[in-house]
Amino acid sequence: MSHQEINIDWGKVDEIILSANRILLSTHENPDGDGLGSELAMAQYLIDNECDFKIINTSPLPHEYTFLDPDGIFETYNAKDHSEWIKNADLAIIFDVGDFVRCRDVFNEITANKLNTINIDHHPHPENHSFALSIVDLKAAATGCMVFDFLKHNYNKPLNNQMLRGIYTAVMTDTGCFRHSNTDQKCHLIAMETLKNGVDTASIYQRIYENSTKTRVELLGYVLSNIHYELDGVLAWFQITQEMLNTTKATKSDVDGFTDFVRSIKNVQVALMIFDQLDGTCRVNLRGKGKYSVNRIANTLGGGGHRLAAGAIVEGNIENVIKDVIKISIESIQTESTSI
Numbered sequence: 090m091s092h093q094e095i096n097i098d099w100g101k102v103d104e105i106i107l108s109a110n111r112i113l114l115s116t117h118e119n120p121d122g123d124g125l126g127s128e129l130a131m132a133q134y135l136i137d138n139e140c141d142f143k144i145i146n147t148s149p150l151p152h153e154y155t156f157l158d159p160d161g162i163f164e165t166y167n168a169k170d171h172s173e174w175i176k177n178a179d180l181a182i183i184f185d186v187g188d189f190v191r192c193r194d195v196f197n198e199i200t201a202n203k204l205n206t207i208n209i210d211h212h213p214h215p216e217n218h219s220f221a222l223s224i225v226d227l228k229a230a231a232t233g234c235m236v237f238d239f240l241k242h243n244y245n246k247p248l249n250n251q252m253l254r255g256i257y258t259a260v261m262t263d264t265g266c267f268r269h270s271n272t273d274q275k276c277h278l279i280a281m282e283t284l285k286n287g288v289d290t291a292s293i294y295q296r297i298y299e300n301s302t303k304t305r306v307e308l309l310g311y312v313l314s315n316i317h318y319e320l321d322g323v324l325a326w327f328q329i330t331q332e333m334l335n336t337t338k339a340t341k342s343d344v345d346g347f348t349d350f351v352r353s354i355k356n357v358q359v360a361l362m363i364f365d366q367l368d369g370t371c372r373v374n375l376r377g378k379g380k381y382s383v384n385r386i387a388n389t390l391g392g393g394g395h396r397l398a399a400g401a402i403v404e405g406n407i408e409n410v411i412k413d414v415i416k417i418s419i420e421s422i423q424t425e426s427t428s429i
């Protein structure tokens with residue numbers, strides 16, 4: 090499946106980048122392979138053009154992505170090391186963010202210092218936090234596909250290994266390893282170019298997906314033996330309590346991918362995780378198989394996302410959040426089934 094290319098002026102983006110004196114690259118909190126891979130690929134372009142830049146993220150690099158950083162260029166924000174540097178920057182390029190506030194501390198620094206901003210993303214954006222230049226392609230399988238286009242347009246050399254490792258990681262992770270319905274011809278074209286350049290794609294897969302800690306697998310065991318079903322198994326949901334985390338000594342990033350796993354159950358159309366963050370809020374993570382739009386549910390909860398992958402942060406203790414979220418999800422699925 091291919092999609093109509095939207096008209097993006099990548100030449101104009103390049104002009105803004107090359108005329109900046111100091112550039113900050115960032116992505117959303119709890120970053121994923123798409124945001125991080127996009128940053129790496131763009132960083133390589135900036136290195137090649139001798140730009141003064143830094144990658145500063147609000148969250149640390151997750152352990153399964155440390156292979157993206159052999160040169161130690163990914164930094165985690167702290168005011169002491171970065172405030173002064175950001176003050177003297179004049180451009181921020183933000184990848185894959187969905188909502189600008191998800192850059193948290195980095196968002197605050199960028200807005201306080203009134204940096205010029207470029208947004209490169211494939212999520213729908215709320216209107217409230219605007220960028221100076223927003224480039225959004227809702228049909229792009231990954232933000233990494235857009236960075237690939239940027240490089241194809243502006244980098245007049247073959248893409249180097251680090252660029253391709255970054256972009257391949259972005260595409261592989263955002264398409265569920267080339268399985269989800271967003272996988273298009275461009276994703277495979279990127280895979281071809283990556284393989285042609287001798288990048289070890291199998292090791293990228295292993296570093297990300299076959300690198301589970303024992304504590305993560307133990308936590309998954311709890312989850313799998315405590316799945317709840319609603320609507321005759323169309324909706325499957327599970328909770329992550331702090332007690333489960335304490336018992337297994339798992340961390341919050343260990344839950345990544347759990348909701349996808351629960352979606353893989355036969356007849357399940359919507360999978361849902363409710364994660365007690367112990368700060369008076371719960372993180373809700375939603376995955377759909379195709380029949381229902383899970384971002385409808387996420388939007389009702391004050392979050393957002395794609396049709397088949399979405400999320401929200403909901404205030405309240407976990408018992409109340411579960412009641413509300415399950416009720417809203419059931420209503421949304423029922424409303425959508427009567428309209429299709």
Ligand SMILES: [Mn+2]
Pocket residue numbers: 123124185211230231232263
């Ligand atoms: Mn993405």
